[in-house]
Amino acid sequence: MKKTVVLTHGNDVLYEGDPLNIPFKEDAIKDKSLELFDDDDPCIIHQSHIAREFVKTLQSVFEQQGESEIHLKDHKDTLYFIDAPEDTTLKMKG
Amino acid sequence: MIYFDYAATTPISENAKKALVKTLEDFPGNPSSIHTCGIKSKKKYNATKKNVARLLGTTHKNMIFTGSGSEASNTAIKGVYHKHKDKTIVTTHVEHAATKESVAYVEAEGGDVAYCPVDSEGFADTDALEKILKTKDVSLVSIIHANNEIGTLQDIVALRRLTKQYGALLHLDMVQSVPHMSLNLDASGIDFASFSAHKFFGPRGTGILFFKDKDSFIPLIHGGHQEFRKRAGTENLANIVALEKALEDTVNQVDAQEKAIKSLGRHFLNALDSSGIDYHLNGPSYQSEKRLHNILNIGFKEVHGGQLAFELDQLGFCVSQGSACHEDAVQLSHVLKGIDVPDDYIKGSIRFSFSHRETKSDIDQLVDALKTIIDSGDASL
Numbered sequence: 267m268k269k270t271v272v273l274t275h276g277n278d279v280l281y282e283g284d285p286l287n288i289p290f291k292e293d294a295i296k297d298k299s300l301e302l303f304d305d306d307d308p309c310i311i312h313q314s315h316i317a318r319e320f321v322k323t324l325q326s327v328f329e330q331q332g333e334s335e336i337h338l339k340d341h342k343d344t345l346y347f348i349d350a351p352e353d354t355t356l357k358m359k360g
Numbered sequence: 361m362i363y364f365d366y367a368a369t370t371p372i373s374e375n376a377k378k379a380l381v382k383t384l385e386d387f388p389g390n391p392s393s394i395h396t397c398g399i400k401s402k403k404k405y406n407a408t409k410k411n412v413a414r415l416l417g418t419t420h421k422n423m424i425f426t427g428s429g430s431e432a433s434n435t436a437i438k439g440v441y442h443k444h445k446d447k448t449i450v451t452t453h454v455e456h457a458a459t460k461e462s463v464a465y466v467e468a469e470g471g472d473v474a475y476c477p478v479d480s481e482g483f484a485d486t487d488a489l490e491k492i493l494k495t496k497d498v499s500l501v502s503i504i505h506a507n508n509e510i511g512t513l514q515d516i517v518a519l520r521r522l523t524k525q526y527g528a529l530l531h532l533d534m535v536q537s538v539p540h541m542s543l544n545l546d547a548s549g550i551d552f553a554s555f556s557a558h559k560f561f562g563p564r565g566t567g568i569l570f571f572k573d574k575d576s577f578i579p580l581i582h583g584g585h586q587e588f589r590k591r592a593g594t595e596n597l598a599n600i601v602a603l604e605k606a607l608e609d610t611v612n613q614v615d616a617q618e619k620a621i622k623s624l625g626r627h628f629l630n631a632l633d634s635s636g637i638d639y640h641l642n643g644p645s646y647q648s649e650k651r652l653h654n655i656l657n658i659g660f661k662e663v664h665g666g667q668l669a670f671e672l673d674q675l676g677f678c679v680s681q682g683s684a685c686h687e688d689a690v691q692l693s694h695v696l697k698g699i700d701v702p703d704d705y706i707k708g709s710i711r712f713s714f715s716h717r718e719t720k721s722d723i724d725q726l727v728d729a730l731k732t733i734i735d736s737g738d739a740s741l
Binding site: 286360 | 666667670674690737738741
């Protein structure tokens with residue numbers, strides 16, 4: 267079953283859907299692109315690859331926690347790439 | 361890592377690598393220089409070119425070395441266009457980007473381009489081609505001989521018969537063809553053919569353009585007198601010698617290698633059948649002799665091809681997803697769209713391309729990985 271992610275901030279749902287389409291920080295994408303490809307202007311295919319790397323990191327955080335809900339503020343260094351307020355809650359479904 | 365992306369590039373062979381290094385060390389002179397070092401390089405270059413030509417079934421006067429297969433195709437297409445600007449160039453919608461973008465350039469320049477339709481296996485519709493040749497004044501028909509995404513092998517005899525009948529030139533992109541068949545270019549009757557060394561275990565950065573008549577095209581690169589003034593620039597002798605060695609090894613071993621490749625391909629499809637994975641083989645049936653047997657483009661039902669390729673990479677398998685960047689969007693392969701791959705499978709299509717070097721154990725591991733990923737739902741649409 268395809269996994270989905272829900273980002274909530276208070277009562278507001280900031281995002282719900284495919285983890286690959288989570289809002290990622292532009293600077294984080296650029297930095298990751300420099301790290302992986304030495305390229306500060308990645309094409310869309312390279313951006314997609316970077317998004318998958320980010321999602322893999324996010325999934326590993328959920329797996330390490332053993333819970334389906336985490337708080338961004340508890341993992342702000344690991345999940346630095348997510349473009350959401352620090353007190354955002356993330357849920358993984360599926 | 362287990363490598364299943366030979367259609368993208370092949371690792372340089374040990375023999376080619378040794379030849380490259382030895383040539384760099386032993387032949388420092390510019391082949392155009394008239395002194396001992398230059399003359400030595402020129403002699404080596406000429407002998408090498410003659411042997412390469414012989415291996416392809418032609419003469420050294422009917423070929424030039426280029427910087428890539430793409431440069432070879434660009435030279436043929438743009439070179440003929442610039443000679444006959446008022447005539448039509450014919451191609452298909454399942455070409456490599458080198459041809460696709462060269463004809464796009466011709467169109468942007470105001471030239472006329474006609475597209476010959478292909479069937480659901482990627483074969484050019486020769487009836488439709490004849491209609492185009494009858495109704496338009498065609499200078500060049502440019503078609504990919506061995507399709508780089510789906511492996512379809514076009515019928516050279518039929519294409520040549522038509523182009524000859526209607527007075528058009530025929531260019532074949534044979535970049536994927538060389539490691540899989542023996543060629544006799546002179547006997548084939550074709551007018552141009554493009555090749556690339558790194559597709560047959562040679563070095564990157566060196567290709568070949570074969571031509572029947574050197575006056576039938578205008579060069580892309582002007583400058584010195586190299587390559588009959590058809591491609592200026594100091595010859596990349598080390599790469600050319602390495603190409604020769606790779607080509608020689610390929611030609612000598614082609615039959616045994618193809619036998620091994622077919623066996624691996626059948627094993628792959630049998631393993632997929634046994635796994636219960638829902639898949640669609642894009643392009644000609646595997647039994648067909650009108651296909652390359654080392655390229656298996658497979659659509660997995662309701663799977664995201666990009667994610668599947670990523671997950672395979674994480675598990676140690678290099679494959680190609682066959683999509684391309686286009687104006688900030690990941691586009692589905694124009695080749696798969698061109699042959700109308702069913703909707704349920706096109707987004708989940710992956711190109712697996714292998715060589716004689718892989719083993720059935722490699723294939724089994726690949727199929728196990730595919731089953732694990734697909735069953736997990738991690739690559740589901």
